[in-house]
Amino acid sequence: MGETPKKTLGLETSEPAVTPPSVDVEKTIEKKPVNPGKNRKREIPQGLWTKCPSCSEMIFDRELDENLNVCCNCNHHFPISAWTRINSLTEPGSFLEIDESMTSVDTLEFTGTAAYAEKLEKHRDKTGLKDAVITGAGNMGEHKVALGVMDFGFLGGSMGSVVGEKITRMIEMATENNLPAIIISSSGGARMYEGMFSLMQLAKTSAAIAFHGRKGLPYISVLTHPTTAGVMASYASLGDIIISEPKAMIGFAGPRVIKDTTQSELPEGFQTAEFLMERGLIDSIVNRSEMKKQLTEYLDYLCLNVGNQTIAEA
Numbered sequence: 398m399g400e401t402p403k404k405t406l407g408l409e410t411s412e413p414a415v416t417p418p419s420v421d422v423e424k425t426i427e428k429k430p431v432n433p434g435k436n437r438k439r440e441i442p443q444g445l446w447t448k449c450p451s452c453s454e455m456i457f458d459r460e461l462d463e464n465l466n467v468c469c470n471c472n473h474h475f476p477i478s479a480w481t482r483i484n485s486l487t488e489p490g491s492f493l494e495i496d497e498s499m500t501s502v503d504t505l506e507f508t509g510t511a512a513y514a515e516k517l518e519k520h521r522d523k524t525g526l527k528d529a530v531i532t533g534a535g536n537m538g539e540h541k542v543a544l545g546v547m548d549f550g551f552l553g554g555s556m557g558s559v560v561g562e563k564i565t566r567m568i569e570m571a572t573e574n575n576l577p578a579i580i581i582s583s584s585g586g587a588r589m590y591e592g593m594f595s596l597m598q599l600a601k602t603s604a605a606i607a608f609h610g611r612k613g614l615p616y617i618s619v620l621t622h623p624t625t626a627g628v629m630a631s632y633a634s635l636g637d638i639i640i641s642e643p644k645a646m647i648g649f650a651g652p653r654v655i656k657d658t659t660q661s662e663l664p665e666g667f668q669t670a671e672f673l674m675e676r677g678l679i680d681s682i683v684n685r686s687e688m689k690k691q692l693t694e695y696l697d698y699l700c701l702n703v704g705n706q707t708i709a710e711a
């Protein structure tokens with residue numbers, strides 16, 4: 398009995414069935430990745446490269462930063478933070494923020510999948526912003542302009558009472574000081590966590606723009622991906638000139654809702670900037686790298702007769 402080799406689950410007592418390979422098996426096994434798929438991903442350290450969702454090219458993050466978050470290969474416009482955009486549009490050191498400490502109040506004490514108060518806190522930490530818009534005044538070429546820039550990174554650029562109030566105050570400041578106004582929009586619409594208070598902002602911002610316009614002052618609206626719902630239904634669509642970045646999604650309700658409501662097939666390219674420019678809603682589509690130059694040219698033209706303060710006069 399003792400002579401019979403004890404059968405074990407391990408293979409160490411069995412004779413090899415074939416000639417053992419000359420390489421050191423143990424070492425090879427050690428080196429062999431447990432999950433090759435996982436390791437392949439690890440070869441691309443996070444935060445160094447970004448895959449372009451449009452052309453699938455891997456872009457070096459530094460290259461993307463230097464190109465204002467636009468793909469050098471296919472011109473895909475990635476989202477950009479409000480501060481990066483302000484710095485790309487205004488003369489260095491000229492931008493002065495207003496109402497920078499205004500913060501949202503959880504009036505309705507809203508709780509859904511997460512409490513509104515918690516969501517606000519999380520997005521303040523993530524973005525370093527107090528809410529989804531930065532407003533102020535700065536110099537763009539020869540012109541002093543009132544400027545509002547939305548940040549989609551803060552709760553989807555949604556418009557609650559703070560966004561509405563900051564936009565309104567900025568427009569009123571422009572009206573008082575005879576300044577042209579520019580708003581760069583990027584928004585999923587009214588902020589549902591503030592219910593009716595968000596919806597009131599549509600009327601308030603639109604009224605402020607109407608008073609600004611009555612004084613003969615120009616307002617340029619710049620639409621970026623995506624500009625939808627309550628923001629598109631108010632100040633974003635009220636520009637004397639409406640510009641968009643390429644391929645931005647622009648609309649009110651989403652395509653699925655419209656398809657279900659109208660019970661009809663939607664045309665190709667529906668709700669893109671290009672589609673809307675063909676139909677006259679958008680005046681021009683401008684690449685991000687050309688935006689400052691283009692806006693300055695429009696201001697040169699629009700401010701000819703409105704007594705706009707230039708830097709030399711101010």
Ligand SMILES: [Zn+2]
Pocket residue numbers: 449450451452453454468469470471472473
């Ligand atoms: Zn690309």
